[in-house]
Every structure is written in C-alpha cells, then in structure tokens.
Amino acid sequence: MHKEGSAVVSETGRSAQPGATLAAVCAAISLVPVVATGAGVALPGISADLHTSLASAQWVVNAFFLTFASFMAVTGSLADMIGRRRMFSAGIAVFCTAMVIAGLAPHITVLVGARVIAGMGAAAVLTGGSAVLANTFQGAARARAFAVYGTGIGLGLAFGPLIAGVIVTSLGGWRVFFLAAAVILLPVLAFSLRLPDSRDVHPAGIDWRGGILFTAGLFMLVLCAIEGPAVGWTKPLIIASCVAAVALLVAFVLVERRTDHPLIEISLFTERRFVAICLMPVLLAFGFVAPLMVLPQYFMAVDGASAQSAGLLMVLMTGPTLVLPMLVGTLSRHVSQRSLLIVVLALTALGAGWLTVLRPHLGIVALAGPLIAIGAGFGVSLAFLDGAAVASVESSRAGMAAGVFNTMRLGGESISIAVLGAIITGVTTARLHATLPAGQADALTTKLLQGDPSGVTAATADGAFSAYTSAMHIGLWSVCLLAVLGIVGILALTRETPETIENNVVPEEMTVEGVSR
Structure with a gap:
C-alpha cells in the first residue's frame, strides 16, 4: 500500500500509449533471460573458437550473473533519482553495446568483460522497466500489465536455451547469438526514448x-x-x-x-509484507531455476538424451510460465495475495517431492506431472510478484523496491544453482567413492554433472547412475523441504492478512489486483 507523502514528478513533452510502453518494456525484459540462460549452450563453441578451457568459458555465464545481481539495488535507486525511463533506456544502450563487443570478441578476456558490462545493463533494464510500468499503470490495469510482464520473462526462460541452440548450431554460431541480441533491441531502444519519464521530485543525490x-x-x-x-x-x-x-x-x-538519503532504506525490511514478497524469489530460485539448470544434464548423462531433446523435455517445466501469468491476472480479483503466495510454494513443494520418482529411462508421461507442477508454481508467481514488490512502497521508492526485489531474485538464483549443484556433486562423489578409486570417482562425477556419459563403462554404469540419481533425490527433497518451510514463513509474515476477499474482510489492497492500487 502506498504511503502518504510520496512525491513523484512526471515529464511532459513525451507521450506514448500505455500499451506501447508495456510492449517496449516486455520486449526488452523477455530478451534478458534469453541471453542469460542461452549463453550456456554456446560455451563449447566459445571454448573451441577462443582456445580456452570449458572452465574458463564458464565465466561467460558467471560474469553476467555476478554483475546482474550486484547492480540491481544501485540501478533501482538511481532510477528513482534520474528517471525510470532514462534508466531503462540507458540499460538497453549499455546491454546492446556489450553484446556487440561480445560478438566481436577476439579473446576470452574481452568476452568475459563484455558480459560483465551486459550484466550491468540488464540490471538497469529490469529495474528501470518494472519501475516504468509501476508509474504508467494504476489499479487493475497495473495488475494486468505485470501479468504480461511476467509472461515476457516466462517466454525468455522457456525458449532461451532453445533459441540459443538453434542460432549456435544452425545460424552462424555463438557470435551471431550475441550480435542478434543487440540488433533486436535497437528498435526498442529508439522507441524507449519517446516514453514519458518519472522520478522522485526531491532527488537526494547518490549514496x-x-x-x-x-x-x-x-x-x-x-x-x-x-x-x-x-x-x-x-x-x-x-x-x-x-x-x-x-x-x-x-x-x-x-x-x-x-x-x-540511503541507497536502500533499511526500514523497508521492517515491512513484513515487503519481506515476504522479497523472500519468494529466493525460494523460487531453489524450486524452479536451480532444477532447470541441473535436470538437462541428468537426462543427457543417464538417459543419453541429446541437448536438444533434453531442452524440449524441459518445456514441460517452462511451458506453464507462458500460460499462467495471464490466466492468474484475469482471476486476480477473486484471490488474495496471501493465498497465491501459498499456492506458489505448495505447487513447488508438490512438484519437487513428486519428482523424486526420477530414475534412469523414466518415460515422459511419468515426468510430465512433477515438471508441470514445478512450472505452474513459478508461472503463478510471474503474474503478480514484480507488481506486488513495487506496489508495497510509495511511488517515490518504486525503483528502490524493484532493485531490492530483483537483487533477491538474481542473488537467490546464483546461490541456489551453486548450492543445489554442490549437494548433487557431493552426494554423487561420496557414493562413487564407495566403489571406485578416488581419482576415478571424481573424474566420473565431473563428466556426469556436465551431461557427458562418455566416462561410464558397462562395469560402472549401474553404480554411476544410481549414485547420480540418489544425489538428485536428496537435492529434490531439500527443495521440497525448503518450500514447506517457506510456507510457514510466509504464513507468519502475512498472518494479519485475511485469506480471501470473498468473506468481505480482506482489505482491497491485499488482493492481487488491489495491491497495485
């Protein structure tokens, strides 16, 4: 709910229809996860072309996430000071420039440096874009706008690896992938300069x-x-x-x-509803993003699936992110925000626990249910979380709130991938050490977790696949437990909030629609 006394100034002299503003923001937002997740597909080609190890090439991905997460809060607060549209446009310009440098990079150091810059630009695009929407739309229109925004993110997540795979394998390689991202965003950059701007009417300077x-x-x-x-x-x-x-x-x-005049007002974290909303992307990083990163390697190593086949199988998990944001947006007036938070985590817990049926050569029918459940939880969240974050504070702090929320999102994703990967690596290695010499066990674990079955022989296949599967089960049960604990935490943080609006005791601002007013 917006606090009194918020002061926002809007520029005159620029005009754009709200629908056009939404289209521009979503076009940019949807490309960020494509470039973020799709770069992993390009790593073997990058390693070969630039004559570097795969471990060094991995920093093409790591460098992006490092600065993407680290600069969220800074760009969010700067957006409130210098203007949300200015930050959005500047982010696109920086991102495009970095993609051109990446596409032309003659050395791995240049490429990693370009990805560092791209992460900064992406942070500005995300925080500036969500703050632009928060100041362009009000009430029910804002809820619908953020549902479309969530669908845009879902599109990028769902098809990023597939798009990257097609470009890298069939349309010119990894350089074309990076250059294409810059070319696609140039019209969006040009149009963004026509959007109206807004900023804090009393900017306090930079902390x-x-x-x-x-x-x-x-x-x-x-x-x-x-x-x-x-x-x-x-x-x-x-x-x-x-x-x-x-x-x-x-x-x-x-x-x-x-x-x-702080970069982040610590008082934000005394608002329990804002804390609950910021906790969600961390929980969902463990529940959706981390499994999305580790499952394809399992299918490739254990089932012998190709990268394309594994990617298509993951559409069962990413597909709901395309459909549910808009569907939930249309149903928002009938459901309280608290109820949706619980539904999201319940679906995540259900899917992760159910996916422990995972075993070698399990059919697509058996996998469909748990993968869809996990994807459904994440898809529901895309409909309202971003809007709820920026609407839970006064308008003058919309950029700051977006920065904090997206910092939690990106930091959570980086940490969750590392933690789940560490669990799977540790358990797999420990199980293999029981039957194989230490050096052989370590080498086999490395190959398996990269989706490479070449180190598996007829003599080691059963033990290797059993160890890997057990590790996946422990990782998935850990995700399930975390989601259940998350439900307890969300209930505690929002316990003063009635569960539905149908009994006429729920404040209007606590519905998914009303929270955007």
Whole structure:
C-alpha cells in the first residue's frame, strides 16, 4: 500500500500509449533471460573458437550473473533519482553495446568483460522497466500489465536455451547469438526514448558509500556461491571472500542507518509484507531455476538424451510460465495475495517431492506431472510478484523496491544453482567413492554433472547412475523441504492478512489486483 507523502514528478513533452510502453518494456525484459540462460549452450563453441578451457568459458555465464545481481539495488535507486525511463533506456544502450563487443570478441578476456558490462545493463533494464510500468499503470490495469510482464520473462526462460541452440548450431554460431541480441533491441531502444519519464521530485543525490559497499559485498557473496563448490569451501581465497562479503554487507547496513538519503532504506525490511514478497524469489530460485539448470544434464548423462531433446523435455517445466501469468491476472480479483503466495510454494513443494520418482529411462508421461507442477508454481508467481514488490512502497521508492526485489531474485538464483549443484556433486562423489578409486570417482562425477556419459563403462554404469540419481533425490527433497518451510514463513509474515476477499474482510489492497492500487 502506498504511503502518504510520496512525491513523484512526471515529464511532459513525451507521450506514448500505455500499451506501447508495456510492449517496449516486455520486449526488452523477455530478451534478458534469453541471453542469460542461452549463453550456456554456446560455451563449447566459445571454448573451441577462443582456445580456452570449458572452465574458463564458464565465466561467460558467471560474469553476467555476478554483475546482474550486484547492480540491481544501485540501478533501482538511481532510477528513482534520474528517471525510470532514462534508466531503462540507458540499460538497453549499455546491454546492446556489450553484446556487440561480445560478438566481436577476439579473446576470452574481452568476452568475459563484455558480459560483465551486459550484466550491468540488464540490471538497469529490469529495474528501470518494472519501475516504468509501476508509474504508467494504476489499479487493475497495473495488475494486468505485470501479468504480461511476467509472461515476457516466462517466454525468455522457456525458449532461451532453445533459441540459443538453434542460432549456435544452425545460424552462424555463438557470435551471431550475441550480435542478434543487440540488433533486436535497437528498435526498442529508439522507441524507449519517446516514453514519458518519472522520478522522485526531491532527488537526494547518490549514496556512493552505500552503493560501493553493497555492490562489493553482494559481488563477493555471489562469487563465493559460484566458486565455493568448484574449488572447495576451505580454500583460503573462498574463506577470505566470504569474510569480506559479510564485513562489507555489515558495514553497508551501519552506513545506511546513518545516511539521510540511503541507497536502500533499511526500514523497508521492517515491512513484513515487503519481506515476504522479497523472500519468494529466493525460494523460487531453489524450486524452479536451480532444477532447470541441473535436470538437462541428468537426462543427457543417464538417459543419453541429446541437448536438444533434453531442452524440449524441459518445456514441460517452462511451458506453464507462458500460460499462467495471464490466466492468474484475469482471476486476480477473486484471490488474495496471501493465498497465491501459498499456492506458489505448495505447487513447488508438490512438484519437487513428486519428482523424486526420477530414475534412469523414466518415460515422459511419468515426468510430465512433477515438471508441470514445478512450472505452474513459478508461472503463478510471474503474474503478480514484480507488481506486488513495487506496489508495497510509495511511488517515490518504486525503483528502490524493484532493485531490492530483483537483487533477491538474481542473488537467490546464483546461490541456489551453486548450492543445489554442490549437494548433487557431493552426494554423487561420496557414493562413487564407495566403489571406485578416488581419482576415478571424481573424474566420473565431473563428466556426469556436465551431461557427458562418455566416462561410464558397462562395469560402472549401474553404480554411476544410481549414485547420480540418489544425489538428485536428496537435492529434490531439500527443495521440497525448503518450500514447506517457506510456507510457514510466509504464513507468519502475512498472518494479519485475511485469506480471501470473498468473506468481505480482506482489505482491497491485499488482493492481487488491489495491491497495485
């Protein structure tokens, strides 16, 4: 619910129909997950063309997520100060420039650097775009707009790897993939300059100390999550990075409490509904994004599926993200926000627990139910979470709220992928150590988790696939348990909220539609 006293100024001299504004934002938003998730498909080609190891090429993906997550809060707060449309347009320009550099990169260092810049641009696109929508639409129209916005993200998630695979294998390779992203966004950039702008009427200047501390702290935290499982949590570099992350983030909180105009107002986290909303993308990162990253490798290693076949199988999981945001948007006036939060986590828990039926050569019919359930939970969330985050604070802090929410989303995704990967790696390796020499067990685990069955022999197949499957089961049960604990947490954080509006005791602003007013 918006607080009194919020002050937002809108520019005159620019005009665009709300529908055109929504189309421009969604066009840009849908391409970000395509480039984010699709880059993984290009790694073998990048490694071969630039004569680097696959481990080094992996930083093409890691570098993007590092800056994407780290710059969310900074770009969100800057959007409130300099203008939401300006931040959105600047983000597209930076992103396009980075994609051109990536497509022309002569060396892996240049490519990784371009992806670092692309992550910064993507952060500005996401925070600026959602803040533009929050200030363009009101009431029921805002709820519908964010349902379309969620569908745009779903489109990118659903078809990103498939689009990347087609371009990389059939239409010119990884360079064309990056260059195409820039070309596609150029018309959106040109049109975005015509959109009306809005900003805080009393901009307070930039909190440089807070921005540097927060960005550096989150950067170190995500770096630990990415590199810890790969090099070992006890390595001095990882320990030092974790200590630095904690120290920087503690210093950030102390600085923000004494700053008149902070990058992130710590008081946001005293609002229980905002905390509940920000908790959701972290839980969903474990429930949807991390399984989306690890399941294709399982199908390729254990079932011998091709990358394309594994990707098509995952459409069972990503498909609901295309349909449900709009459907939930049309039903929003009949369901409270609290109810939908619980439904999302219940579907996630159901799907993750159900997917423990996973075993070698399990048919598509048996896989369909749990994969669809997981996808349905995420699809429902796309209909309302972004809108709920920016609507839970006054309009002057819409960019800040979007930045915090998307920081939780991207940080959660990076950490969840690393944690689930560490669980699967650890359990698989431990099981294989019981039957194989340590060196052989470690090498076989590495190949399996990359989706490569070439290290499996007739003598080791049963043990290897059994170990990998057991590890997947433990990982999925962990996801299920986390979703159940999430339900308990959400119920506690929103316990003052009635469950439905049909008994006439639910405040209008707590419905999915009303929360956007």
